[in-house]
Each structure stands twice: as C-alpha cells, then as structure tokens.
Amino acid sequence: MIPKELDPSTVPDGCHPVIEVRGLRNAFGEQVIHDDLDLTVCRGEILGVVGGSGTGKSVLLRSIIGLQVPETGEIDVLGENMVDRSEDEAKNIRRRWGILFQNGALFSTLTVAENVEVPIREYFPFLKPPLLDEIASYKIAMGGLPPDAGPKYPSELSGGMVKRAGLARALALDPELLFLDEPTAGLDPIAAAAFDQLIRSLQERLDLTVFLITHDLDTLHAICDRVAVLADRKVIAVGTIPQLLALDHPWIQEYFNGPRGRTAANSYQEGVTA
Numbered sequence: 271m272i273p274k275e276l277d278p279s280t281v282p283d284g285c286h287p288v289i290e291v292r293g294l295r296n297a298f299g300e301q302v303i304h305d306d307l308d309l310t311v312c313r314g315e316i317l318g319v320v321g322g323s324g325t326g327k328s329v330l331l332r333s334i335i336g337l338q339v340p341e342t343g344e345i346d347v348l349g350e351n352m353v354d355r356s357e358d359e360a361k362n363i364r365r366r367w368g369i370l371f372q373n374g375a376l377f378s379t380l381t382v383a384e385n386v387e388v389p390i391r392e393y394f395p396f397l398k399p400p401l402l403d404e405i406a407s408y409k410i411a412m413g414g415l416p417p418d419a420g421p422k423y424p425s426e427l428s429g430g431m432v433k434r435a436g437l438a439r440a441l442a443l444d445p446e447l448l449f450l451d452e453p454t455a456g457l458d459p460i461a462a463a464a465f466d467q468l469i470r471s472l473q474e475r476l477d478l479t480v481f482l483i484t485h486d487l488d489t490l491h492a493i494c495d496r497v498a499v500l501a502d503r504k505v506i507a508v509g510t511i512p513q514l515l516a517l518d519h520p521w522i523q524e525y526f527n528g529p530r531g532r533t534a535a536n537s538y539q540e541g542v543t544a
C-alpha cells in the first residue's frame with residue numbers, strides 16, 4: 271500500500287502543478303504501455319523519472335509533449351490541455367518548453383550554432399542573422415560549450431559535447447520547462463557529474479522546472495528533488511529517495527538497494543560530507 275504523500279495522484283502541499291497527468295492510457299496494438307497513470311510535476315522542481323528499460327518513460331514524455339496521442343487520459347502542461355487543442359495552441363505551448371531527446375537529435379547537416387537557431391527561426395522568422403548568431407552564442411555558452419563549438423558539425427563533437435549542444439538548443443527559446451531524456455547516458459562519470467551540476471545550476475538560475483528521465487543513480491541522488499517510479503504500466507510512487515526506500519516494492523528495493531544503488535548512495539554521501 272502506497273502512503274498518500276507518495277501516491278502519484280496526490281498534489282503535494284505548496285505544489286504549483288506545471289504538468290498534470292491523470293488516468294493516462296497508451297497502447298500499441300495489443301501492447302498496453304500505460305494504464306491509469308497519474309503524475310504531477312511541481313513548479314521549480316527537478317523530477318527524476320525512473321523505470322526499467324521499455325517501461326514507457328520515453329512514451330510518457332512523448333505523450334506529455336503531445337507527440338503521442340493517448341487512448342484515454344488528461345494531460346495539462348503549463349495550464350494548457352495537451353490532449354484536445356488546436357495546432358496554433360500547440361505551437362504556442364511548445365515555445366514554452368525545451369527538450370533534449372534521448373538520442374540528442376541534432377540535425378547532422380547543420381552546425382551547432384545553426385541547430386540552436388532552428389527553434390528561434392521558427393518563432394522569430396524576421397530576426398537578422400547577426401542577432402541570431404549572438405543569441406546562439408549565448409545559448410552555446412549556457413550549454414557549457416566553448417565559443418569555437420558553434421561552427422562545428424555534430425559529427426565533429428564528442429558525446430558529451432553533443433549533449434551540451436542539444437541542451438543549448440533546448441534553451442533557445444528561454445523555456446520555463448525542460449524535458450531531458452537520459453541526458454547523461456553514454457558519458458563518463460566525470461562528464462556526467464559535470465552535466466548534472468550544469469542542469470542544477472541552470473534550473474536555479476533560470477527558475478526552470480525539469481522533467482528528467484534517467485537510469486543514472488548518481489544523477490538521481492545528486493540533483494533530483496523527487497523521483498517518480500514507473501512500473502506495472504503506471505507511476506507506482508513519487509517522492510524523495512529516502513521516502514521511496516521505505517516502500518516494500520521489489521523493483522524499488524532492487525534498483526536503489528542493489529549493488530549499483532548502494533555505491534551511488536555511498537559515494538554521494540561521501541561527496542556531501544567530505
């Protein structure tokens with residue numbers, strides 16, 4: 271039995287919901303991915319989303335941003351209904367968030383600067399190139415890349431730089447909300463830790479709300495305010511890591527208390543107390 275404060279349909283005290291998902295059901299043919307899934311993301315938090323591979327984390331993200339039309343359910347993002355809206359309304363709402371997709375999804379034929387300019391051109395087609403370049407340079411710096419990364423093509427970048435370029439593009443339109451799908455996957459532990467700190471500092475400086483899908487236990491310990499656990503086709507619980515650890519659920523215990531989970535918890539504790 272999940273206590274009420276960890277129940278995903280509960281809105282925590284003092285929470286201003288930025289994302290509200292209620293009764294979500296997604297299926298591909300016979301395969302049901304989500305069934306009666308609830309989740310609330312509060313303004314200003316970094317919410318981690320975890321779950322085994324193939325449990326539907328990316329599909330949940332696609333539903334929230336309107337790329338996957340659910341069979342049933344209600345999804346509100348930044349006060350707008352995502353399920354039943356016109357294309358104009360969808361365009362307006364898309365402007366208010368940034369997304370770093372699981373595979374980076376940079377355009378390979380465009381430079382980093384041109385990639386960052388894509389969303390800016392979409393919404394501000396009359397901006398002159400010098401101003402576009404200036405905004406792109408600023409975003410590239412926010413992504414933690416050196417200025418000489420701007421003219422490079424994605425194939426000339428390391429994996430970590432591709433993530434930073436994707437982050438710079440996600441920040442292009444000054445979003446209120448950031449979606450990150452596995453941002454540290456494939457990075458070495460030092461690069462991953464640096465990326466975590468970049469996300470935390472951007473969140474604080476820009477007052478962002480962050481929806482962060484990750485398998486990375488270090489990321490969860492280091493920067494997530496709450497963690498939502500996806501299993502059995504729904505969010506089974508959402509809370510801080512200590513709150514989740516108090517639950518007697520096999521996947522949660524195995525995930526956080528398995529050998530890798532314990533190492534991450536210990537190294538984070540050592541880092542904090544050192």
Ligand SMILES: Nc1ncnc2c1ncn2[C@@H]1O[C@H](COP(=O)(O)OP(=O)(O)OP(=O)(O)O)[C@@H](O)[C@H]1O
Nearest residue numbers: 298301303321322323324325326327328329330372
């Ligand atoms: N467009 C699609 N058509 C059919 N099935 C799909 C589609 N997109 C996803 N699926 C299926 O939905 C399930 C959930 O996929 P999803 O990509 O959300 O998993 P995930 O939790 O993000 O996994 P990972 O941790 O590996 O990224 C998988 O079984 C996948 O094969």
Ligand SMILES: [Mg+2]
Nearest residue numbers: 327328372451
């Ligand atoms: Mg995924």
